[in-house]
Amino acid sequence: MLNNGDLTQGLSVMAELKEKVCSLGEAAALIPDGARIAIGGFAMHNHPMAFVHELIRRRVRNLTTVGHVNGIELDLLVGAGCVKRVETSYVGLEEFGLAPAFRRASENGELELREYSEMVAFGRFMCSSRGESFFPSIELMGTDLPKHNPDIREGVNPLDGSKYHAIPAAEPEWVVLHAPMGDRYGNILYFGNRQMPLNLDLVLSRCTTNLIVTVEQLVSREHVYRLSEYNAIPRFRTHAIVEVPYGAHPSSCLQLYEHDKQHLRMYADAARGTEGLQEYLARYIYGVDTHMEYLDLVGVESLVGLRVVGGNL
């Protein structure tokens, strides 16, 4: 039975549907120095790169990044001196080799590292998404990961006395993703037939409501109603949404464009030396004021060449 008693009080005030659209600068300003942040994407795919560039331009410091399979997004943040602590299973550039800035910072002992395996790193986000603080795992038994990661503790299964490791949940304070489209109110739509990298992004999206999403294109509310089966992140989760075309470049935005191999190879070569890395940062990040200027530098021909519109649908 509905209780009709107190409805009048709620009805007496007309509230607006909250628009969550903001600029890249406004969104990046939400991340304070020292924040614990999970940046979406997987290896070569779907990193919110324009957002990362903006964080670097803002010279944010002492971040803790909590991730699973990291690529150029983390390498740039580390190279630009934004990161104090890294929790992950992988930082690398796949066919383009090791992550040069991460490698250098690690070898100089400049980073606090919390090493996890890939599945355990995924599990940390699933654990957070369930609102739990830890989960048990036997995967790391015998490896040197627990020895060098004080956040992993050994425990005893009270049911059968066997040993396990207690793995802490990911618990990001902020999650930032890049997605194909969304509306002004924070509904985020993906195409169908999502591969695992995008499904992992959805797990991340469920770890907090401090969620920032950059999208290739803002769409209307009508569009969302029409394509509601593709709505993968309900608007209550989203704190801010920013329209950023080619916002994942040089990583891919799956089903729209591929990762930019030429650019990634150029970066991998350049960033091998400190000077080359600084030149890259100066040219592509500090040297531009807006994402559009960055895209101008990359060039229309390169960008158009990456398109795979409808890929894997």
Add this chain to the structure above:
Amino acid sequence: MSEKATIYEIMATAICRELRDDETWFLGLATGEETILLLSCVPLVAMAMAQDTHAPNSTIMIPGMFNPVVSEAPTAMEAEFGDRIRDWRCEMYSTMNPNLHEATHTRGEVDLGFSSVAQVDQYGNCNIVCIGDYHKPEVRLIGPIHQPGHLAFFGREIVVIDHEKRNFVERVDFISGVGFLDGPGSREQLGLPGGGPCMILTNKAVFDFHPETKLVRLKSIHPGVTLDEVRDNTGFTHDYIPDQVPETPPPSSDEIQIIRQQVDPRSALLPR
């Protein structure tokens, strides 16, 4: 046709002979171009070759796909996932939720996987994290990624690497994948359900593990490679060379045909 097998075909054949019918095999991400050739392309050819011969009921799992049509591989597997694989037919896209993927692994449903390493030691422990002291390493590598899971849960693991002296050490600098740790009984004591490593395959030789001592031993040397060459390029300090070391059986001419005409007709995976 009596063309000679290439080194990659010899390696693929060595793997193929380790694969059994009714198994599931998993291949993950590789970093660096040479590693992609050894860790992605060679095993893919081996798995497809096995499916086309003695193991039709097996399942190939690669990032994003179950049972891809390997002969239609567009190019070498340079990146996990990605839209280019839409041109590559398969029985099922693993568009799955990550925890389904995880469950397959932790439930022990993968019979065999493949690893690359920067170091492997006499008990088959693997390292892809760092060379030197963890807190101030000489070389920082990619991080453990899925190696702990492979070696904890998979039925067995094949390590595929370039044959360089520095890759073979008495004890790895960081254990990111547990082999037989300190010897017999170690895995059982740790409660690890998987079988651990079964083979180290290089471009010069095949190693396996002594069933009792769990120490690495030289199993065979590839055609055209000498024992001295292997000895000079292997850093193990224990006695790993048995009295008799046979030649790695190369692919028969029929097997070469299967590789070149059925499995990799466009030489998209293996250079010829």
